[in-house]
Amino acid sequence: MDRATLAAYDKEAVAFAQDWHQQPAPVDLQEIVARFFTRGGSTADIGCGSGREVAWLNANGFPAEGYDASEGLLAEARARYPQLRFARAELPELRGIESGSFDNVLCETVIMHLDRALIAPSVRRMLEIVKPGGIFYLSWRVTDGADLRDVHGRLYAAFDAAEVRAELGPAPLLLDEELVSVSSGKRIHRLVASKGGPS
Numbered sequence: 001m002d003r004a005t006l007a008a009y010d011k012e013a014v015a016f017a018q019d020w021h022q023q024p025a026p027v028d029l030q031e032i033v034a035r036f037f038t039r040g041g042s043t044a045d046i047g048c049g050s051g052r053e054v055a056w057l058n059a060n061g062f063p064a065e066g067y068d069a070s071e072g073l074l075a076e077a078r079a080r081y082p083q084l085r086f087a088r089a090e091l092p093e094l095r096g097i098e099s100g101s102f103d104n105v106l107c108e109t110v111i112m113h114l115d116r117a118l119i120a121p122s123v124r125r126m127l128e129i130v131k132p133g134g135i136f137y138l139s140w141r142v143t144d145g146a147d148l149r150d151v152h153g154r155l156y157a158a159f160d161a162a163e164v165r166a167e168l169g170p171a172p173l174l175l176d177e178e179l180v181s182v183s184s185g186k187r188i189h190r191l192v193a194s195k196g197g198p199s
Contacts, residue, residue: 041103
């Protein structure tokens, strides 16, 4: 992750977590997960933040664990959900996660915090940890024109969705849409891809 973005999340983890948990439930995301993810399948939330989606996934039939680059946000997640599993892993490497580990992989509004050069390898790596026949959900906040930083110093990289699609290779796209998030009120792009089984 961009170092200034990571520093912002570590420094202000409590405030960010409070804000996220006070937002409306992301019912649009939940409906997509229920529609496409394998129920009962092992699930990873990459960039889990303070754990809101990990908790929902586990409560709704998708046994999940969360991964994040921010120790501050992981501390918030563990304090809120001590019974759930959270671990540190950073894109694009995701060290400690084996290829083909999960039936479902979710990455909600994370990759726009990466330097543009790291977006493609991050997408490839996340697809790699999906099992054959598994599902990969990816979204990001859309920034037009040039990269931006918010008042906290967080990077919002500007890039074209075609750059992401190109890294999915032959994985069929089940969903490809741009819309305003019910939860955050921000414009986001969403993709759902099926990895496909061995031929």
